Amino acid sequence: MENILEVNNLCKRYRDFALKNVSFNLPKGMIMGFIGKNGAGKTTTIKAILSIVNNYDGEIKIFNQDVKKNDVKKDIGVVLDDMFFPEVLTPKDINKIMSSVYDNWDEVLFFKYLNDFELPINKTIKSLSKGMRKKLEIVTALAHHPKLLILDEPTSGLDPIARSEVIDIFRDFIQDEECSILLSSHITTDLEHIADYITFIDNGEVLLSKTCDELMNLYGVVKCGRDEFKKIDSSDYLKYRKNKYEFELLVEDKNMFKKKYNIDTIDKLTLEDLMVLVIKGGK
Amino acid sequence: MIGFIKKDLLMIKNNLKAFTFVFIIYVFMAFNGMMDISFLLSFISVMLVLSTFNYDNYNKWEVYAITLPDGKKNVVKSKYLTTLLLVVMTSLISVLITFLVMLINKQVNYEGILQVFVANVTSIIIIEVFMYPFIFKLGIEKARIWIFVVLLALALILGILSNFISLEFLTGVLNFIVNYYFIVPPIIIIMLYLSYLMSKYFYLKKEF
Numbered sequence: 001m002e003n004i005l006e007v008n009n010l011c012k013r014y015r016d017f018a019l020k021n022v023s024f025n026l027p028k029g030m031i032m033g034f035i036g037k038n039g040a041g042k043t044t045t046i047k048a049i050l051s052i053v054n055n056y057d058g059e060i061k062i063f064n065q066d067v068k069k070n071d072v073k074k075d076i077g078v079v080l081d082d083m084f085f086p087e088v089l090t091p092k093d094i095n096k097i098m099s100s101v102y103d104n105w106d107e108v109l110f111f112k113y114l115n116d117f118e119l120p121i122n123k124t125i126k127s128l129s130k131g132m133r134k135k136l137e138i139v140t141a142l143a144h145h146p147k148l149l150i151l152d153e154p155t156s157g158l159d160p161i162a163r164s165e166v167i168d169i170f171r172d173f174i175q176d177e178e179c180s181i182l183l184s185s186h187i188t189t190d191l192e193h194i195a196d197y198i199t200f201i202d203n204g205e206v207l208l209s210k211t212c213d214e215l216m217n218l219y220g221v222v223k224c225g226r227d228e229f230k231k232i233d234s235s236d237y238l239k240y241r242k243n244k245y246e247f248e249l250l251v252e253d254k255n256m257f258k259k260k261y262n263i264d265t266i267d268k269l270t271l272e273d274l275m276v277l278v279i280k281g282g283k
Numbered sequence: 284m285i286g287f288i289k290k291d292l293l294m295i296k297n298n299l300k301a302f303t304f305v306f307i308i309y310v311f312m313a314f315n316g317m318m319d320i321s322f323l324l325s326f327i328s329v330m331l332v333l334s335t336f337n338y339d340n341y342n343k344w345e346v347y348a349i350t351l352p353d354g355k356k357n358v359v360k361s362k363y364l365t366t367l368l369l370v371v372m373t374s375l376i377s378v379l380i381t382f383l384v385m386l387i388n389k390q391v392n393y394e395g396i397l398q399v400f401v402a403n404v405t406s407i408i409i410i411e412v413f414m415y416p417f418i419f420k421l422g423i424e425k426a427r428i429w430i431f432v433v434l435l436a437l438a439l440i441l442g443i444l445s446n447f448i449s450l451e452f453l454t455g456v457l458n459f460i461v462n463y464y465f466i467v468p469p470i471i472i473i474m475l476y477l478s479y480l481m482s483k484y485f486y487l488k489k490e491f
Contacts, residue, residue, distance in 0.1 A: 078350040
């Protein structure tokens with residue numbers, strides 16, 4: 001499968017934080033959920049992909065071209081957390097500007113999305129609500145027919161209805177199997193609905209990068225009491241967490257676990273469980 | 284790049300209302316011989332461009348711009364060009380108003396008008412030449428403080444130098460500039476280009 005984005009051994013050092021050999025691939029026609037707690041390195045990775053941060057080691061390829069040597073931005077749509085056009089501008093102004101920035105800016109599509117999302121054309125960004133502003137950022141990222149969307153927290157601040165509308169647009173976007181999305185979000189339920197791949201980063205390191213199917217079919221969460229927990233071999237689970245009344249165990253191969261310990265039900269893994277157990281859990 | 288210039292001009296247009304009132308008052312004062320409008324208009328244009336830096340900084344436009352095609356190249360270039368465009372436009376307006384005032388007073392002096400134009404453009408561009416590298420290096424908030432510190436230091440140095448330089452020498456320099464004002468633009472263009480290179484260097488080196 002052809003990759004639209006390749007990140008290989010990305011390293012970037014700051015005084016108090018470092019990205020350590022971050023690697024993952026995003027194939028064509030796929031959506032990758034990029035998860036991790038605040039400060040884990042998601043935004044820094046995205047900034048490196050977009051050449052916002054310089055002086056990093058490793059290689060980043062978009063459309064098979066090294067981003068350090070080629071400007072590949074014309075086919076990328078971007079939504080960044082709290083970074084956008086100055087707030088004295090209106091959606092109408094943005095259309096005027098972007099029509100000169102992108103050769104393939106689609107004015108009709110832009111105004112169609114504005115209409116679909118009920119966004120005012122002549123109001124300044126300053127006067128829009130947080131949710132409306134976010135929608136405008138998404139619409140702006142989509143209106144030049146990009147092949148790759150890079151979205152940092154695109155659904156934060158949106159109500160459930162708007163989130164569902166946006167997710168539908170993302171689904172439509174990858175329908176022709178030529179376009180892909182890298183989507184960083186704290187709202188893990190959104191990712192469970194649309195992501196094909198999950199890349200989980202913590203403390204500057206990629207802990208896992210797998211297909212959602214792999215994660216959901218193989219991984220699971222076992223809940224048991226203290227006595228049962230004591231009988232379980234520590235090599236058969238990745239992490240455990242002690243709750244008020246029970247133990248929660250993250251297992252990498254739930255079928256094997258079921259057979260070995262004769263357990264009937266193992267809870268389906270959610271991304272929230274995965275994050276909490278990996279970050280907070282013990283071994 | 285045209286898109287980035289459009290962005291600044293649209294921001295200025297949206298902010299223009301606040302300056303319209305001031306403009307009308309000063310036009311009125313100029314026609315009544317109460318003050319010279321020529322410098323003020325250029326000054327307003329610089330204020331308008333500086334306000335675009337404020338909004339850019341507040342909404343992190345200089346970071347978002349990098350995600351657009353040729354964004355990194357165009358952020359600095361477009362800012363210099365927008366300022367030039369605006370300074371020339373407002374200076375032309377001020378020349379027109381000066382001309383009308385002279386016409387009404389029946390004292391038209393074409394060389395005087397040209398001197399007003401060159402002096403306006405030059406003085407504002409000098410501000411641009413010195414301020415913009417600071418802004419691109421430090422950001423508009425910190426740059427304001429540093430510009431103030433540098434101006435203070437310059438005033439101090441000039442104050443000290445004035446003890447050693449005669450008034451005749453200074454008058455001579457000023458007379459030379461007034462008489463040979465046509466050599467000022469090439470010097471300014473070179474300074475502007477050097478300032479642009481510095482700003483570009485600082486911006487490209489910046490870590491966001």
